[in-house]
Amino acid sequence: MEHAIHVLATLLLLVGLHGMLTRRHLMRKLMAMNLLQVAVIVFFIALAAKSGAQPPITAVGDAAPRAHDYVNPLPHALMLTAIVVGVATNGVALALLIRIHRRYGTLDEPDVILGMRE
């Protein structure tokens, strides 16, 4: 039980990886990639958790916060950055998808590959 979150996050990562390998539609591959990224984020956020601690925002009137009372803020800050990186990647990927569809009339990978051969 103590590792349940990390085990499930690993499972999510594998679902994403499997999806990227087996889905044939390029947009589904992109979604699978997002699953994989979220799995990494879950992994980090679970590292930050502390039993019985509160969110990392100083409680009103707490002049001397103690480390045990608050969740570790560092992974949160890191994962905010990771989420942002994810959006940017999605934006670029979607732009490429529009162009690919424009040229080949499909986003189905085998069809696109067929189109490339012509």
Added chain:
Amino acid sequence: MKFRFGSPVLDTAVRLLTPFILLFAAYVVAHGHYSPGGGFQGGVILAAALILVNLVHGRDVRWGLRPSTSLSIAAAGLALYVGIGFLAIAFGGTFLDYGALPLGLPPPQVRAVGTFGIEVGVGMAVMGVMVLLFDALMAWEQSR
């Protein structure tokens, strides 16, 4: 395909909601010090308001940003961030060392001001880019 919904209900809802969304976005940017939120989240909400209007009213409403404008806003936001970094160098600190800014306040408050400055920068950059992304992805078909 026409990408426009414009029913009276949606129309009214958007009219009512948009100012509050914008206000909330400003609050999120400004209040990042004290509560969850900050430049990034605020910028996203700001962009969401603009995108919402565009989605519902289509692009015939003259309410939105030209791509060159949103690009410039994004660049200005990032320039603000980098500029604060250079300002810190100019006043003898290392890059992004807000503590070096000569504001005549106690050190933590000086740092808080610096932090606020970059949060605004991040908000502008994120808002600009999100609107730009949406416009670029959206407008492709029409531009044929």
Added chain:
Amino acid sequence: MIAPLDVFFLLLVLVSGIAALAARDLLAGVIAFSAFSLFAAMLFASLGALDVAFTEAAVGAAITTVLFVTVIFRTERTAAPTARRAGRLPAAAAGVACVVAGAALLKGVTGLPAVGDPDSPSSRHVSPRYIERGPAETGAPNMVTGVLADYRGYDTLGETVVIFTGGLACLLILGRTRPPAERR
């Protein structure tokens, strides 16, 4: 911190994620994907990561979904495959590969400190300063803001640059044929 609730949310994340990949209709897949992001945000909130939850909800469930839907309307809603499935990794082989990778990863997982352990290395080494002295040093009661915008402010500059890069990349990719400034 109630562990069962976290696990419940994570299961929801997993299920909606699988649904997003399995849906026949792409639009339905994107809606499931949006739910996936929302559940992920709930999970983050229940783990105490309010800022991350906020961001994931705003970005994953809102903006990313809108972008995906936009692209679906611009491209295609259902794939109509005509090509044979030739020369690609069959699902079974991919499954085997993933199981092998999973076994290797799970071996590492069992050695991790327990989730919620307040004495794990990550809770004891660098982070205590952010909590105990951060608000006083940075002037930001929200410790995440303190770390994000001050202690590690340079990462955040990088993050903003990443976003900006994404915008420029999109402009270049989609604007290669026509000046985007004239689109409106």
Added chain:
Amino acid sequence: MSAHLPVLMVVLPLAGAVVVPVVGLASARAARALALLALVLAHLCAVGALRVVLANGTWRYRLGGWAPPWGIEYVVDALAGGMAVLVSFVALLTALHARYSHEGRNPLNVATSHALHLLLAAGLLGIVVTGDAFNLYVFLEISALSAYALLAGGGARAEVAAFRYLLIGTVAASFYLLGIGYLYAATGTLNLADLAARLPQAPDAGVVGTGLALIVIGLAVKIALFPLHGWLPDAYAYAPAPTSAFVSSVMGKVGAYVVLRFLFFVFPAGGQAGRALDLLGLAAAAAIVAGSVMALAQRDLRRMLAYSSVAQTGYIMLGFGLGNAAALTGALLHVVNHAVMKACLFLSAGNLLARTGAAGVDECRGVGARLPVTMGAFGVAAVSMIGLPPAGGFFSKWYLVQGALERGAWIYVAAIVAGSALTAVYMFRVLEAAYFRPAAPSAASPPAEAANGPLFGPGEAPAGMLVPMLILALAALGLGVFNQALVDGVVAPALAGVAS
């Protein structure tokens, strides 16, 4: 300002990338000038920083004024400084190549291309000088995103290749990030120096090992080490010349540099890192042979060069895998040599395509006479690639063979020699077609747009496309002639921190 050189070399191109697209709304020419100025300044900063480091030892720079491990620090040692000089040098020369200016008729696209080129350079420089594992990830993504967009610029196939590269590259970066997560869980720190100090005392070897494996796999994908190279050929082959020259020459090298950083400076020597290096060495030997064979099988000139990159990456990783002083010297020399000669080769292949429309190896017949300067540069770089003296490529392979002999690793020696022989075959195929075969009369005629007026004869490319290529060809020769100075001056100090 000289106290801030480590950060300036990264932030100046970043700042340039912010301004360039806005300027580009008005004038493409001004945008290009600004971009080149930013790269010149970045290069000067890198050179300045390297000089300071060689004189005074490692330079640590605290960003935001916070002490590590709480804040982020930049760490410039001889290794990082040397890499920064190399990256900024190639970034400048490839940007100088005029091809970006032909990016449509749209001034904004010219500016965006230059801005993304700047961002790519800034991202790679940031990776090189950072002393923080997560900061490295952020800059890795900056460089990757700009590379996807630039690589997509080569037309239909390039877009599919770029999309595929985006998926695979993002997974690789996620693996790296997850690996950092494991290390963070084991030690509680993200600072590379602090990690090095705390990893030996990490409570659980399994966690550290998983982190190591994830990081190495992620990076191996990024540098396209042999079994994981699938994304590379298409991505490199169809991109615009300056992009493929820049990306193929330094992007993989920066990934290799990160491998070196982690396996020799962060993880404790021997043990898990040692096993990873042994595996990398085997993969590298396979990469040398397989990459060369696949290059030989290509009909398209630029695809051939792309597969040759797979093989050349093998040489570098082989040197890491061997791990002794001679092999590491060879590997680092090869990082420099390959960057210079591959950039030169891609630029000349790009010029060839632009002036004659020749894309295939067979179509090169007789171009030696039509494009004497372009093919001359190609020949010099090819000679260096094969590993013939006096060009630089000879010396890096010499050191590598020496290192392999010291270890008694005969298979590796055989791989290096076989790789060189195969390289000779596929490079001479091109040179033979160019110089000793008559031009086919039906060969594609030069495109009509003789933009700036030819400088070197009727068929030759304009000066803007030739100068960067010529400088690189001269550098490829110079690296051979001044090889000893380079080894003593930079490579030896760079490896001083490595216990062999």
